[in-house]
Amino acid sequence: MRIEIEDLHIAYAGRTVVAGARLVAAEGEITGLVGPNGSGKSTLLRTVYRHLRPIAGRVLLDGTDIRAMAPARSARHVAALPQERGDDFELTVREVVAMGRTPYKRAFSGEDATDRDIVSRALADVGMGDHAGRRFTALSGGERQRVLLARAFAQNPDVLVLDEPTNHLDVRHQVELLSLLREQRRTTLVSLHDLNAAASVCDRLHVLHDGTVVASGSPREVLTPALMAEVFGVRAAVVDHPLTGDPLIAFDHRTAVGPGPADAVEKTRTGA
Known part of the structure; x- marks a missing residue:
């Protein structure tokens, strides 16, 4: 399924947080949202999984306004992994995943044989199959993150919406999770802080800055030194990764920069 976001405006307490966002998550592709803290990534994602209602604009699922769907119907199509992890679940790992x-x-x-098979497969996919009987509250942050991802998989959705899914994961589990997303080939809309991870896993990126989509395109088109300076305020070089050939961003960790040339971001719009 394809997600289209049309002229989305979202406000908190009278303050506009997202203004006129337009983007597409194509069927079967991983579409990334990147941008500085406070740029509107999480807020935008919350409208896709219906946690927030926009003040204007629409989120379309294969051409249908998601707000026009019954909640149960949209939940069969769209599963979310939000940043709010629900740490207070007094349930076992299996019970949490079965909520999907x-x-x-x-x-x-009640749960039937099909449900049990799907839950078991989802736990195995995230490497938590041996922990089904443990209490969710007894898990580490990274383990909880993987269990909640398994819950999203158990929904058997057409679309995954993931807000910083690699938070709390060590390097190995970050790599495994991102590889798993590639293997799933579901339509995926994901926000990521790690720009090199985004360059590696995403087919297309949308860059948010101050609530506006300022650049769209492939990672190689979007993640330029000019954009790094203009949007993120850092000095960086972009080279080819020696192992994968993906764009690799080498940051200058000694020197921050101010805003770049006024047209630096505008030039990246040609990738839209």
Whole structure:
């Protein structure tokens, strides 16, 4: 399924946080949102999984306004991994993941063999199959993150919406998770702080700055030294990764820079 965001405006307490955002997450591709803290990435994602209602604009799922769908129907199509992790679950790992089957169940209906198979497979996919009986609250931050990703997989969605999914994960589990996303080939809309991870895993990137999409295109088109200076305020070089050939951003950790030339970001719009 394809996600289209049309002229989205979102406000908190009378203050506009996202202004006129337009972007597309193509079917079967991983589409990344990147930008500085406070640029509107999480806020935008919350409208896609219906946690927030925009003041204007629409989120379309294969051409249908997601707000026009019944919640259970949209939940069968879109699964989310938000930053708010629900640390207070007094449930076992298996029970948490089984919550992903809720959109498919009638009231008071129990778990069946299909549900059990899907839950087991989702746990195995994230490397938590041996922890099904543990209490969720007893897990480390990284383990909880993987369990909640398994819950999203258990929804069997067409679209995954992931807000900083590599938070709390060590390097190995970050690599495994991003590889798993590539293997899934579901339509995926993901926000990432790690620009090199975004360059490696995403088919297309949208850069947010002050609530506006300022650049769109492939990672190689978007992640330029000019954009690094203009949007992120850092000095950087972009080279080819010696192992994968992906764009690799080498940051100057000694020198911050101010805003770049006024047209630096505008030039990256040609990738849209």
